[in-house]
Amino acid sequence: MRGARFWGTRGSLPVALDAAGVRTKLKAALRGASGRTFASDADLDAYVDGLPFDVGSTFGGNTSCVELLTGEREYVVCDLGSGVRPFGQAAIARHGPAAPQTYHVFVSHVHWDHIMGLPFFGPAYIPGNRLVFYGGHENLEAALRRQMEPPSFPVTFDVFRAAIDFVHLAPDVTHDVAGMRVTLKRQHHAGDSYGYRFEKDGRTIVYSTDSEHQLTEPGELVAFTEFFRDADLVIFDAMYSLAEATSVKADWGHSSNIVGVELCQAAKVKELCLFHHEPALDDAALAKMLAETRRFEEITRGGAPLRISAAYDGLEIRL
Amino acid sequence: MQFQSRHFGSVAVATPTGRLDHSAAADFEKSLLPLAAETQTSGLVIDFAAVDYISSVGLRVLMLFAKAARTRKARIAAVTLQPIVAEVFAISRFDSVFEMFPTVRDALAAMSPDALAAYDASMAGQR
Numbered sequence: 001m002r003g004a005r006f007w008g009t010r011g012s013l014p015v016a017l018d019a020a021g022v023r024t025k026l027k028a029a030l031r032g033a034s035g036r037t038f039a040s041d042a043d044l045d046a047y048v049d050g051l052p053f054d055v056g057s058t059f060g061g062n063t064s065c066v067e068l069l070t071g072e073r074e075y076v077v078c079d080l081g082s083g084v085r086p087f088g089q090a091a092i093a094r095h096g097p098a099a100p101q102t103y104h105v106f107v108s109h110v111h112w113d114h115i116m117g118l119p120f121f122g123p124a125y126i127p128g129n130r131l132v133f134y135g136g137h138e139n140l141e142a143a144l145r146r147q148m149e150p151p152s153f154p155v156t157f158d159v160f161r162a163a164i165d166f167v168h169l170a171p172d173v174t175h176d177v178a179g180m181r182v183t184l185k186r187q188h189h190a191g192d193s194y195g196y197r198f199e200k201d202g203r204t205i206v207y208s209t210d211s212e213h214q215l216t217e218p219g220e221l222v223a224f225t226e227f228f229r230d231a232d233l234v235i236f237d238a239m240y241s242l243a244e245a246t247s248v249k250a251d252w253g254h255s256s257n258i259v260g261v262e263l264c265q266a267a268k269v270k271e272l273c274l275f276h277h278e279p280a281l282d283d284a285a286l287a288k289m290l291a292e293t294r295r296f297e298e299i300t301r302g303g304a305p306l307r308i309s310a311a312y313d314g315l316e317i318r319l
Numbered sequence: 320m321q322f323q324s325r326h327f328g329s330v331a332v333a334t335p336t337g338r339l340d341h342s343a344a345a346d347f348e349k350s351l352l353p354l355a356a357e358t359q360t361s362g363l364v365i366d367f368a369a370v371d372y373i374s375s376v377g378l379r380v381l382m383l384f385a386k387a388a389r390t391r392k393a394r395i396a397a398v399t400l401q402p403i404v405a406e407v408f409a410i411s412r413f414d415s416v417f418e419m420f421p422t423v424r425d426a427l428a429a430m431s432p433d434a435l436a437a438y439d440a441s442m443a444g445q446r
Contacts (some may be wrong), residue, residue: 215375215376215379216379218341221341241411241412242375242378242411242412242413243378243382243411243412243413243415243416244412246378246379246382247382247385247386247416256375256411257410258375258378258407258410258411259375262374262375292409292410293410295406295410296406296407296410299403299406299407300372
Protein backbone atom coordinates (compact mmCIF):
# COMPACT_ATOMS: atom_id res chain seq x y z
CA MET A 1 0.00 0.00 0.00
CA ARG A 2 1.56 3.25 -1.09
CA GLY A 3 -1.00 5.92 -0.29
CA ALA A 4 -4.28 7.56 -1.20
CA ARG A 5 -5.44 10.15 -3.70
CA PHE A 6 -8.56 12.16 -2.93
CA TRP A 7 -11.00 12.91 -5.76
CA GLY A 8 -13.98 13.93 -3.65
CA THR A 9 -13.90 15.03 -0.01
CA ARG A 10 -17.18 16.83 0.69
CA GLY A 11 -20.09 15.40 2.63
CA SER A 12 -23.76 15.30 1.71
CA LEU A 13 -23.74 17.53 -1.36
CA PRO A 14 -21.24 18.78 -3.94
CA VAL A 15 -20.33 22.44 -3.58
CA ALA A 16 -18.38 24.87 -5.74
CA LEU A 17 -16.25 27.88 -4.94
CA ASP A 18 -18.45 30.79 -5.99
CA ALA A 19 -17.67 34.25 -7.36
CA ALA A 20 -17.62 35.85 -3.94
CA GLY A 21 -15.23 33.20 -2.68
CA VAL A 22 -12.84 33.74 -5.59
CA ARG A 23 -12.98 37.48 -5.02
CA THR A 24 -12.12 37.10 -1.34
CA LYS A 25 -9.10 34.95 -2.21
CA LEU A 26 -7.93 37.34 -4.93
CA LYS A 27 -8.13 40.32 -2.62
CA ALA A 28 -6.17 38.53 0.09
CA ALA A 29 -3.50 37.42 -2.39
CA LEU A 30 -3.21 40.87 -3.95
CA ARG A 31 -3.01 42.49 -0.53
CA GLY A 32 -0.11 40.21 0.34
CA ALA A 33 1.63 41.01 -2.95
CA SER A 34 1.48 44.74 -2.45
CA GLY A 35 4.86 46.31 -3.27
CA ARG A 36 6.32 43.07 -4.58
CA THR A 37 7.52 42.41 -8.13
CA PHE A 38 7.52 39.10 -9.95
CA ALA A 39 10.17 38.71 -12.63
CA SER A 40 9.10 35.23 -13.74
CA ASP A 41 6.50 32.53 -13.49
CA ALA A 42 8.77 30.87 -10.95
CA ASP A 43 8.52 33.95 -8.76
CA LEU A 44 4.75 33.87 -9.06
CA ASP A 45 4.65 30.17 -8.23
CA ALA A 46 6.85 30.75 -5.19
CA TYR A 47 4.54 33.51 -4.01
CA VAL A 48 1.38 31.45 -4.53
CA ASP A 49 2.96 28.42 -2.86
CA GLY A 50 3.65 30.57 0.19
CA LEU A 51 0.06 31.69 0.60
CA PRO A 52 -2.12 30.06 3.26
CA PHE A 53 -3.95 27.07 1.74
CA ASP A 54 -7.35 28.69 2.09
CA VAL A 55 -6.13 31.74 0.15
CA GLY A 56 -4.07 30.11 -2.59
CA SER A 57 -6.18 27.00 -3.08
CA THR A 58 -9.49 25.37 -2.17
CA PHE A 59 -10.61 22.21 -0.44
CA GLY A 60 -12.95 21.53 -3.33
CA GLY A 61 -16.45 20.30 -3.50
CA ASN A 62 -16.89 16.82 -4.97
CA THR A 63 -18.49 14.21 -2.76
CA SER A 64 -16.69 11.14 -1.44
CA CYS A 65 -14.28 9.32 -3.71
CA VAL A 66 -10.81 8.14 -2.63
CA GLU A 67 -8.38 6.17 -4.77
CA LEU A 68 -6.05 3.80 -2.95
CA LEU A 69 -2.55 3.65 -4.40
CA THR A 70 -1.86 -0.04 -3.99
CA GLY A 71 1.10 -0.40 -6.30
CA GLU A 72 -0.90 -2.82 -8.43
CA ARG A 73 -2.09 -2.28 -11.99
CA GLU A 74 -5.77 -2.56 -11.15
CA TYR A 75 -7.50 0.48 -9.68
CA VAL A 76 -8.99 0.52 -6.19
CA VAL A 77 -11.40 3.24 -5.17
CA CYS A 78 -13.64 3.95 -2.20
CA ASP A 79 -17.12 5.31 -2.90
CA LEU A 80 -18.81 6.69 -5.97
CA GLY A 81 -19.48 10.28 -5.00
CA SER A 82 -19.22 13.01 -7.61
CA GLY A 83 -15.43 12.77 -7.32
CA VAL A 84 -15.52 9.51 -9.27
CA ARG A 85 -16.19 11.52 -12.44
CA PRO A 86 -12.77 13.28 -12.52
CA PHE A 87 -11.18 10.04 -11.30
CA GLY A 88 -12.62 8.22 -14.32
CA GLN A 89 -11.60 10.99 -16.69
CA ALA A 90 -8.04 10.88 -15.38
CA ALA A 91 -7.88 7.10 -15.81
CA ILE A 92 -9.13 7.33 -19.39
CA ALA A 93 -6.65 10.13 -20.14
CA ARG A 94 -3.84 8.04 -18.70
CA HIS A 95 -4.52 4.82 -20.57
CA GLY A 96 -6.69 5.89 -23.48
CA PRO A 97 -10.20 4.51 -23.94
CA ALA A 98 -9.10 1.37 -25.77
CA ALA A 99 -6.91 -0.16 -23.05
CA PRO A 100 -9.09 -2.33 -20.76
CA GLN A 101 -8.82 -1.58 -17.06
CA THR A 102 -10.19 -3.16 -13.89
CA TYR A 103 -11.72 -1.03 -11.16
CA HIS A 104 -12.36 -2.41 -7.67
CA VAL A 105 -14.91 -0.15 -5.99
CA PHE A 106 -15.63 -0.38 -2.26
CA VAL A 107 -18.87 1.31 -1.27
CA SER A 108 -19.36 2.55 2.31
CA HIS A 109 -23.13 2.80 1.91
CA VAL A 110 -25.71 3.75 -0.66
CA HIS A 111 -26.74 7.22 0.39
CA TRP A 112 -26.92 9.51 -2.58
CA ASP A 113 -23.73 11.48 -2.02
CA HIS A 114 -21.74 8.23 -2.08
CA ILE A 115 -23.18 6.83 -5.32
CA MET A 116 -24.20 9.92 -7.33
CA GLY A 117 -21.05 9.93 -9.46
CA LEU A 118 -21.53 6.48 -11.01
CA PRO A 119 -23.72 7.64 -13.94
CA PHE A 120 -20.85 9.99 -14.87
CA PHE A 121 -18.04 7.46 -14.45
CA GLY A 122 -16.68 7.24 -17.99
CA PRO A 123 -14.93 3.85 -17.70
CA ALA A 124 -18.30 2.20 -17.00
CA TYR A 125 -19.39 2.99 -20.55
CA ILE A 126 -16.32 1.45 -22.22
CA PRO A 127 -16.46 -2.19 -23.42
CA GLY A 128 -13.56 -4.25 -22.14
CA ASN A 129 -13.36 -2.53 -18.78
CA ARG A 130 -14.26 -4.48 -15.66
CA LEU A 131 -15.96 -3.00 -12.61
CA VAL A 132 -16.33 -4.91 -9.35
CA PHE A 133 -18.48 -3.31 -6.67
CA TYR A 134 -17.92 -4.47 -3.10
CA GLY A 135 -20.04 -3.66 -0.07
CA GLY A 136 -21.67 -4.82 3.10
CA HIS A 137 -25.16 -3.87 1.95
CA GLU A 138 -27.35 -6.51 0.37
CA ASN A 139 -29.14 -3.79 -1.61
CA LEU A 140 -26.02 -2.31 -3.22
CA GLU A 141 -26.88 -3.32 -6.78
CA ALA A 142 -30.52 -2.30 -6.40
CA ALA A 143 -29.51 1.14 -5.12
CA LEU A 144 -27.07 1.73 -7.99
CA ARG A 145 -29.68 0.70 -10.51
CA ARG A 146 -32.48 2.71 -8.92
CA GLN A 147 -30.72 6.07 -9.18
CA MET A 148 -30.58 5.56 -12.96
CA GLU A 149 -34.22 4.67 -13.42
CA PRO A 150 -36.80 7.00 -15.01
CA PRO A 151 -37.66 9.72 -14.24
CA SER A 152 -34.42 10.38 -12.33
CA PHE A 153 -31.93 9.78 -15.16
CA PRO A 154 -32.13 9.59 -18.95
CA VAL A 155 -30.45 6.17 -19.33
CA THR A 156 -30.57 3.07 -17.19
CA PHE A 157 -27.80 1.11 -15.50
CA ASP A 158 -27.93 -1.37 -18.40
CA VAL A 159 -26.41 1.24 -20.71
CA PHE A 160 -23.01 0.49 -19.18
CA ARG A 161 -20.76 -1.55 -21.46
CA ALA A 162 -18.13 -2.56 -18.93
CA ALA A 163 -18.38 -6.00 -17.34
CA ILE A 164 -19.88 -5.43 -13.90
CA ASP A 165 -19.91 -7.69 -10.86
CA PHE A 166 -21.20 -7.23 -7.34
CA VAL A 167 -19.53 -8.87 -4.37
CA HIS A 168 -21.09 -8.85 -0.91
CA LEU A 169 -18.52 -8.71 1.88
CA ALA A 170 -19.47 -9.79 5.40
CA PRO A 171 -18.23 -7.55 8.23
CA ASP A 172 -15.73 -8.51 10.93
CA VAL A 173 -13.92 -11.11 8.84
CA THR A 174 -10.92 -10.56 6.60
CA HIS A 175 -11.31 -10.88 2.84
CA ASP A 176 -8.54 -11.17 0.25
CA VAL A 177 -9.45 -8.73 -2.52
CA ALA A 178 -7.31 -7.14 -5.21
CA GLY A 179 -4.12 -8.17 -3.45
CA MET A 180 -5.23 -6.63 -0.16
CA ARG A 181 -6.55 -7.89 3.15
CA VAL A 182 -9.88 -6.12 3.57
CA THR A 183 -11.97 -5.98 6.74
CA LEU A 184 -15.36 -4.28 7.04
CA LYS A 185 -16.90 -2.84 10.18
CA ARG A 186 -20.53 -1.86 10.51
CA GLN A 187 -20.88 1.78 11.57
CA HIS A 188 -23.63 3.82 13.19
CA HIS A 189 -25.40 5.65 10.37
CA ALA A 190 -28.96 5.65 9.04
CA GLY A 191 -29.29 2.41 7.08
CA ASP A 192 -25.79 1.41 8.29
CA SER A 193 -22.49 2.24 6.72
CA TYR A 194 -19.32 0.18 6.57
CA GLY A 195 -15.80 1.22 7.36
CA TYR A 196 -12.96 -0.53 5.53
CA ARG A 197 -9.55 -1.53 6.78
CA PHE A 198 -7.17 -2.18 3.87
CA GLU A 199 -3.84 -3.92 4.56
CA LYS A 200 -1.08 -4.61 2.06
CA ASP A 201 2.70 -4.93 2.23
CA GLY A 202 2.71 -4.08 5.93
CA ARG A 203 0.85 -0.79 5.43
CA THR A 204 -2.72 -0.05 6.48
CA ILE A 205 -5.30 2.50 5.40
CA VAL A 206 -8.67 2.77 7.13
CA TYR A 207 -11.55 4.43 5.30
CA SER A 208 -14.21 5.27 7.90
CA THR A 209 -16.78 7.77 6.75
CA ASP A 210 -20.39 8.41 7.65
CA SER A 211 -19.91 6.96 11.11
CA GLU A 212 -21.30 8.48 14.28
CA HIS A 213 -19.57 7.67 17.53
CA GLN A 214 -22.17 8.35 20.19
CA LEU A 215 -19.80 7.97 23.15
CA THR A 216 -22.37 6.04 25.12
CA GLU A 217 -21.06 2.51 24.70
CA PRO A 218 -17.54 1.90 26.01
CA GLY A 219 -17.44 -1.30 23.97
CA GLU A 220 -18.00 0.63 20.76
CA LEU A 221 -14.98 2.82 21.38
CA VAL A 222 -12.86 -0.22 22.18
CA ALA A 223 -14.02 -1.94 18.99
CA PHE A 224 -13.20 1.06 16.78
CA THR A 225 -9.85 1.52 18.48
CA GLU A 226 -9.02 -2.04 17.46
CA PHE A 227 -10.36 -1.44 13.95
CA PHE A 228 -8.03 1.57 13.61
CA ARG A 229 -5.10 -0.10 15.46
CA ASP A 230 -1.64 0.95 14.20
CA ALA A 231 -2.99 2.19 10.87
CA ASP A 232 -0.71 4.36 8.76
CA LEU A 233 -3.65 6.48 7.67
CA VAL A 234 -7.23 6.83 8.89
CA ILE A 235 -9.63 8.73 6.64
CA PHE A 236 -12.26 9.90 9.12
CA ASP A 237 -15.66 11.54 8.97
CA ALA A 238 -15.14 14.81 10.87
CA MET A 239 -18.15 16.60 9.46
CA TYR A 240 -19.38 18.38 12.58
CA SER A 241 -18.01 19.98 15.71
CA LEU A 242 -18.44 17.82 18.79
CA ALA A 243 -21.06 20.27 20.09
CA GLU A 244 -23.11 19.87 16.92
CA ALA A 245 -22.65 16.10 16.77
CA THR A 246 -23.98 15.69 20.31
CA SER A 247 -26.86 18.16 20.09
CA VAL A 248 -28.74 19.48 17.06
CA LYS A 249 -27.08 16.97 14.73
CA ALA A 250 -27.09 13.97 17.05
CA ASP A 251 -28.25 10.85 15.19
CA TRP A 252 -27.34 12.41 11.84
CA GLY A 253 -24.67 9.75 11.54
CA HIS A 254 -21.46 11.78 11.55
CA SER A 255 -18.53 12.46 13.84
CA SER A 256 -16.18 15.23 14.89
CA ASN A 257 -12.50 16.11 14.78
CA ILE A 258 -12.29 15.69 18.57
CA VAL A 259 -13.47 12.09 18.50
CA GLY A 260 -11.24 11.39 15.50
CA VAL A 261 -8.16 12.51 17.39
CA GLU A 262 -9.09 10.59 20.53
CA LEU A 263 -9.72 7.35 18.63
CA CYS A 264 -6.56 7.66 16.55
CA GLN A 265 -4.42 8.46 19.57
CA ALA A 266 -5.80 5.44 21.41
CA ALA A 267 -5.17 3.25 18.36
CA LYS A 268 -1.65 4.63 17.80
CA VAL A 269 -2.49 5.70 14.26
CA LYS A 270 0.21 7.58 12.34
CA GLU A 271 -1.97 10.02 10.37
CA LEU A 272 -5.56 11.17 10.71
CA CYS A 273 -7.11 12.74 7.62
CA LEU A 274 -10.25 14.80 8.26
CA PHE A 275 -12.81 13.94 5.61
CA HIS A 276 -16.46 14.34 4.51
CA HIS A 277 -16.43 18.09 5.03
CA GLU A 278 -19.65 19.92 5.87
CA PRO A 279 -20.84 21.70 2.68
CA ALA A 280 -21.63 24.87 4.64
CA LEU A 281 -17.98 25.33 5.64
CA ASP A 282 -15.87 27.52 3.37
CA ASP A 283 -12.12 27.20 2.89
CA ALA A 284 -11.30 29.54 5.75
CA ALA A 285 -13.52 27.59 8.14
CA LEU A 286 -11.98 24.27 7.10
CA ALA A 287 -8.45 25.67 7.45
CA LYS A 288 -9.36 26.88 10.93
CA MET A 289 -10.73 23.46 11.83
CA LEU A 290 -7.51 21.82 10.65
CA ALA A 291 -5.39 24.19 12.75
CA GLU A 292 -7.61 23.64 15.79
CA THR A 293 -7.47 19.87 15.36
CA ARG A 294 -3.68 19.97 15.22
CA ARG A 295 -3.68 22.02 18.38
CA PHE A 296 -6.07 19.59 20.07
CA GLU A 297 -3.75 16.72 19.15
CA GLU A 298 -0.84 18.65 20.60
CA ILE A 299 -2.46 19.36 23.97
CA THR A 300 -3.77 15.79 24.35
CA ARG A 301 -0.67 13.96 23.09
CA GLY A 302 0.43 11.11 25.31
CA GLY A 303 2.85 9.30 23.01
CA ALA A 304 4.11 9.64 19.47
CA PRO A 305 2.66 12.60 17.55
CA LEU A 306 -0.38 11.95 15.38
CA ARG A 307 -0.12 13.73 12.03
CA ILE A 308 -3.30 15.58 11.10
CA SER A 309 -4.34 16.51 7.58
CA ALA A 310 -7.55 17.73 6.02
CA ALA A 311 -8.56 16.10 2.76
CA TYR A 312 -9.03 18.24 -0.33
CA ASP A 313 -9.89 17.33 -3.89
CA GLY A 314 -6.50 16.54 -5.45
CA LEU A 315 -4.65 15.72 -2.23
CA GLU A 316 -2.28 12.77 -2.45
CA ILE A 317 -0.96 11.19 0.74
CA ARG A 318 2.05 8.90 0.38
CA LEU A 319 2.66 6.45 3.22
CA MET B 320 -13.19 12.66 40.17
CA GLN B 321 -14.64 14.52 43.11
CA PHE B 322 -17.77 16.61 42.99
CA GLN B 323 -19.39 19.23 45.18
CA SER B 324 -22.36 21.49 44.74
CA ARG B 325 -23.56 24.60 46.56
CA HIS B 326 -26.61 26.79 46.20
CA PHE B 327 -26.62 30.58 46.23
CA GLY B 328 -30.15 31.88 46.09
CA SER B 329 -31.73 30.45 42.93
CA VAL B 330 -28.44 29.37 41.37
CA ALA B 331 -26.61 26.08 41.86
CA VAL B 332 -22.83 25.95 41.53
CA ALA B 333 -21.20 22.60 40.73
CA THR B 334 -17.51 22.05 41.37
CA PRO B 335 -15.99 18.93 39.83
CA THR B 336 -12.34 18.12 40.47
CA GLY B 337 -9.73 16.22 38.44
CA ARG B 338 -9.84 14.83 34.92
CA LEU B 339 -13.25 14.43 33.31
CA ASP B 340 -12.35 11.57 30.98
CA HIS B 341 -13.56 8.04 30.23
CA SER B 342 -12.78 6.78 33.72
CA ALA B 343 -14.66 9.63 35.42
CA ALA B 344 -17.57 10.16 33.03
CA ALA B 345 -20.07 7.84 34.71
CA ASP B 346 -19.54 9.39 38.16
CA PHE B 347 -19.58 12.88 36.68
CA GLU B 348 -22.89 12.19 34.95
CA LYS B 349 -24.39 10.68 38.08
CA SER B 350 -23.37 13.71 40.15
CA LEU B 351 -24.13 16.48 37.68
CA LEU B 352 -27.41 15.58 36.00
CA PRO B 353 -29.61 15.73 39.14
CA LEU B 354 -28.71 19.42 39.44
CA ALA B 355 -30.20 20.10 36.01
CA ALA B 356 -33.47 18.56 37.17
CA GLU B 357 -33.87 20.77 40.25
CA THR B 358 -36.92 22.86 39.56
CA GLN B 359 -36.14 25.53 42.17
CA THR B 360 -32.99 26.78 40.41
CA SER B 361 -33.06 29.28 37.58
CA GLY B 362 -29.33 29.13 36.88
CA LEU B 363 -26.67 26.45 36.87
CA VAL B 364 -22.97 27.21 37.05
CA ILE B 365 -20.13 24.72 36.63
CA ASP B 366 -16.86 25.85 38.19
CA PHE B 367 -13.99 24.22 36.27
CA ALA B 368 -11.19 25.70 38.40
CA ALA B 369 -10.11 22.27 39.62
CA VAL B 370 -10.63 20.41 36.33
CA ASP B 371 -7.35 19.55 34.60
CA TYR B 372 -8.82 18.08 31.43
CA ILE B 373 -12.11 17.13 29.81
CA SER B 374 -12.43 14.53 27.04
CA SER B 375 -15.21 13.98 24.52
CA VAL B 376 -17.02 11.70 26.95
CA GLY B 377 -16.94 14.38 29.63
CA LEU B 378 -18.22 16.91 27.11
CA ARG B 379 -21.05 14.54 26.25
CA VAL B 380 -22.13 14.65 29.90
CA LEU B 381 -22.11 18.45 29.69
CA MET B 382 -24.35 18.26 26.63
CA LEU B 383 -26.82 16.02 28.47
CA PHE B 384 -26.75 18.54 31.31
CA ALA B 385 -27.31 21.44 28.91
CA LYS B 386 -30.25 19.72 27.22
CA ALA B 387 -31.90 18.95 30.56
CA ALA B 388 -31.41 22.53 31.77
CA ARG B 389 -32.81 23.96 28.54
CA THR B 390 -36.02 21.98 28.84
CA ARG B 391 -36.90 24.07 31.87
CA LYS B 392 -35.26 27.25 30.56
CA ALA B 393 -32.52 27.40 33.20
CA ARG B 394 -29.41 29.40 32.27
CA ILE B 395 -26.15 27.47 32.24
CA ALA B 396 -22.64 28.81 32.62
CA ALA B 397 -19.07 27.49 32.65
CA VAL B 398 -16.54 29.46 34.67
CA THR B 399 -12.90 29.53 35.74
CA LEU B 400 -11.66 27.28 32.97
CA GLN B 401 -7.97 26.39 33.03
CA PRO B 402 -6.27 27.31 29.73
CA ILE B 403 -6.23 23.76 28.34
CA VAL B 404 -9.88 23.17 29.23
CA ALA B 405 -10.78 26.52 27.69
CA GLU B 406 -9.07 25.46 24.46
CA VAL B 407 -11.00 22.19 24.42
CA PHE B 408 -14.24 24.12 24.88
CA ALA B 409 -13.36 26.39 21.95
CA ILE B 410 -12.26 23.61 19.60
CA SER B 411 -15.32 21.49 20.37
CA ARG B 412 -17.59 24.59 20.14
CA PHE B 413 -18.90 23.94 23.64
CA ASP B 414 -18.15 27.60 24.32
CA SER B 415 -21.30 28.29 22.33
CA VAL B 416 -23.33 25.84 24.41
CA PHE B 417 -22.58 27.47 27.77
CA GLU B 418 -22.38 31.09 28.82
CA MET B 419 -18.72 31.61 29.63
CA PHE B 420 -17.51 33.72 32.58
CA PRO B 421 -14.11 34.25 34.22
CA THR B 422 -15.35 33.59 37.76
CA VAL B 423 -18.26 32.18 39.73
CA ARG B 424 -19.06 35.68 40.94
CA ASP B 425 -19.24 37.04 37.39
CA ALA B 426 -21.69 34.30 36.42
CA LEU B 427 -23.88 34.88 39.47
CA ALA B 428 -23.86 38.62 38.84
CA ALA B 429 -25.14 38.01 35.32
CA MET B 430 -27.76 35.50 36.37
CA SER B 431 -29.36 36.66 39.58
CA PRO B 432 -28.99 39.51 42.11
CA ASP B 433 -30.17 37.27 44.93
CA ALA B 434 -27.60 34.63 44.04
CA LEU B 435 -24.86 37.24 43.94
CA ALA B 436 -25.91 38.59 47.34
CA ALA B 437 -25.92 35.12 48.83
CA TYR B 438 -22.52 34.39 47.34
CA ASP B 439 -21.00 37.64 48.63
CA ALA B 440 -22.46 36.99 52.07
CA SER B 441 -20.97 33.51 52.03
CA MET B 442 -17.57 34.81 51.04
CA ALA B 443 -17.70 37.51 53.73
CA GLY B 444 -18.50 34.84 56.29
CA GLN B 445 -15.37 32.93 55.35
CA ARG B 446 -13.05 35.90 55.97
